[in-house]
Amino acid sequence: MKKLINDPLKVADELIDGLVEAYDGDCVKVGTRSIIKTEIPEGKVALLIGGGSGHEPIYHGLVGTNIADGAACGDIFAAPPPDIVLEATSAVSRGKGVLYLYGNYAGDVMNFDIGAELSSEEGIEVKTVLITDDVCSAPAKSKDQRRGIAGLVLIVKMVGAASQSVESLDELERIAKLTVLQTRSVGVSMSPGSIPATGKPTFEIDEALIGLGMGIHGEPGVSEIPMTTADDLTPQMLDLIFKDFADDSDVDELKEGDEILLFVNSLGATTMMECLICLRKAKEYLNERGILVYDTIVGPLVTCQEMTGISFSVTKLNDELKGYWDLPCESLCYTKL
Amino acid sequence: MPKESLDVSESLEMVKLLARKIIEAEPILTDADRNLGDGDHGLGMQRGMTAVLEKLESESFFDVKSIFNATGMAMMSSMGGASGALFGTLFRSGAKTLAEKPVFDASSLSDFLVAANEGVQARGGASPGDKTMIDALDPAANESIKSKNLPIDEALEAVAAAAESGRDQSKDMIAMMGRAKTLGEKSVGHPDAGACSIAIIFRAMADFANN
Numbered sequence: 001m002k003k004l005i006n007d008p009l010k011v012a013d014e015l016i017d018g019l020v021e022a023y024d025g026d027c028v029k030v031g032t033r034s035i036i037k038t039e040i041p042e043g044k045v046a047l048l049i050g051g052g053s054g055h056e057p058i059y060h061g062l063v064g065t066n067i068a069d070g071a072a073c074g075d076i077f078a079a080p081p082p083d084i085v086l087e088a089t090s091a092v093s094r095g096k097g098v099l100y101l102y103g104n105y106a107g108d109v110m111n112f113d114i115g116a117e118l119s120s121e122e123g124i125e126v127k128t129v130l131i132t133d134d135v136c137s138a139p140a141k142s143k144d145q146r147r148g149i150a151g152l153v154l155i156v157k158m159v160g161a162a163s164q165s166v167e168s169l170d171e172l173e174r175i176a177k178l179t180v181l182q183t184r185s186v187g188v189s190m191s192p193g194s195i196p197a198t199g200k201p202t203f204e205i206d207e208a209l210i211g212l213g214m215g216i217h218g219e220p221g222v223s224e225i226p227m228t229t230a231d232d233l234t235p236q237m238l239d240l241i242f243k244d245f246a247d248d249s250d251v252d253e254l255k256e257g258d259e260i261l262l263f264v265n266s267l268g269a270t271t272m273m274e275c276l277i278c279l280r281k282a283k284e285y286l287n288e289r290g291i292l293v294y295d296t297i298v299g300p301l302v303t304c305q306e307m308t309g310i311s312f313s314v315t316k317l318n319d320e321l322k323g324y325w326d327l328p329c330e331s332l333c334y335t336k337l
Numbered sequence: 338m339p340k341e342s343l344d345v346s347e348s349l350e351m352v353k354l355l356a357r358k359i360i361e362a363e364p365i366l367t368d369a370d371r372n373l374g375d376g377d378h379g380l381g382m383q384r385g386m387t388a389v390l391e392k393l394e395s396e397s398f399f400d401v402k403s404i405f406n407a408t409g410m411a412m413m414s415s416m417g418g419a420s421g422a423l424f425g426t427l428f429r430s431g432a433k434t435l436a437e438k439p440v441f442d443a444s445s446l447s448d449f450l451v452a453a454n455e456g457v458q459a460r461g462g463a464s465p466g467d468k469t470m471i472d473a474l475d476p477a478a479n480e481s482i483k484s485k486n487l488p489i490d491e492a493l494e495a496v497a498a499a500a501e502s503g504r505d506q507s508k509d510m511i512a513m514m515g516r517a518k519t520l521g522e523k524s525v526g527h528p529d530a531g532a533c534s535i536a537i538i539f540r541a542m543a544d545f546a547n548n
Binding site: 074075078079080081082083084106107110111113114 | 410413414415416417418419421422423426460461515
């Protein structure tokens with residue numbers, strides 16, 4: 001793989017320096033590897049996100065106006081260590097507590113938890129909500145075990161909007177849990193990305209197969225199916241999301257008249273052309289079922305280097321969530337006018 | 338003559354020795370992890386212990402607690418990922434139990450290990466038998482309770498032997514945690530890489546106290 005990098009061990013630090021430049025002053029780097037919004041009002045309940053680097057434009061690209069206040073960034077595909085979580089927490093805290101919102105991966109959970117303990121020793125109140133939208137990573141009855149994938153863009157957007165006006169950390173925690181509960185994703189992968197420092201692929205998959213439900217680092221999914229067309233694959237993926245809403249007794253099934261957000265994500269190398277072809281089929285599928293798409297996002301926002309694959313994410317809206325969605329926001333990863 | 342306890346400078350030298358032993362063992366740990374995981378455990382531990390050496394050599398210590406605490410913090414900040422959190426938790430949870438006193442004896446060793454074992458199990462969610470670092474740490478902690486009244490050199494020898502035996506027993510276990518879990522029955526036959534690191538750490542501590 002031809003990659004335009006310098007010292008392979010400095011990739012994470014150099015990309016973060018570039019990210020700060022791209023923000024044109026709206027965000028700064030604080031400490032070792034935290035991206036923090038320049039202006040955070042006093043008395044605001046703060047929203048901190050984060051995770052490993054190498055998945056750009058998330059996670060650190062979701063910091064900005066009316067979205068996340070800061071991100072604790074790890075090395076490539078590695079959780080940020082606790083001292084970075086602490087430095088980010090201190091930098092976003094404005095006296096009303098800090099909500100941690102990030103994908104459910106063992107390394108992230110351990111390091112953010114230690115960061116939360118260190119922060120509380122410094123007198124900062126922290127609560128955590130894990131993003132668990134990947135329906136193929138565990139059954140509905142144990143959905144708290146699920147990994148976090150592309151649905152995080154929809155979730156962080158809405159929780160970030162809510163964080164602008166909530167009165168308390170508890171209230172923001174409630175909203176984050178509600179948003180996670182109503183957001184479900186299914187992904188597929190067709191070929192791996194590579195680790196920048198070694199050039200090695202993150203996993204292996206047969207050329208003739210697609211990993212249905214595979215995670216963004218190549219974690220096992222539900223099955224491997226023969227390579228197929230966009231129009232054949234799209235309904236199979238959406239079926240899994242519909243089935244999951246139906247199987248989970250904590251949510252209502254998706255039915256005629258429901259309003260949803262729809263996000264078609266590329267894992268990196270799958271082109272916008274392919275995403276649009278899948279989006280067209282998805283819209284046809286949803287129309288047949290009478291589901292109303294309130295808003296659509298499409299593009300490579302949650303990536304794993306040059307991995308090929310796509311994911312669909314759906315948030316089922318109610319009036320409250322719609323209000324959070326409607327607020328304009330601006331960040332490197334996602335901007336809504 | 339048995340050695341009853343270690344003073345601050347001896348404790349510092351002991352931790353530096355265990356750091357050097359882990360750094361030297363990088364190829365062994367890498368191989369162990371390649372059999373079951375993604376093969377990055379040796380490099381992660383090497384990075385962590387290099388940071389530990391830098392920290393211990395650049396700061397002054399007046400009690401044993403701060404030495405172990407600095408060790409845990411250096412591992413956490415330099416390693417990242419789950420193993421940085423777990424090994425950092427081991428040293429930090431253990432350190433919390435030590436009063437700020439200038440000696441390290443068998444009773445402090447036991448307090449340290451019992452708390453470290455509890456801390457790591459709580460952080461990572463693994464139990465004995467899951468084929469993780471706990472399978473060397475848990476027997477070491479249990480042994481330390483029995484050795485509470487021994488001189489430190491004898492206590493460390495008993496703890497190191499228990500950790501090594503736990504590491505060997507992890508060969509026959511089926512992995513229940515982490516990336517190795519997906520291998521199921523195929524994980525039998527190899528010791529867990531984290532358990533190998535624990536055994537190396539206590540062997541180095543015992544060798545230091547006995548020489």
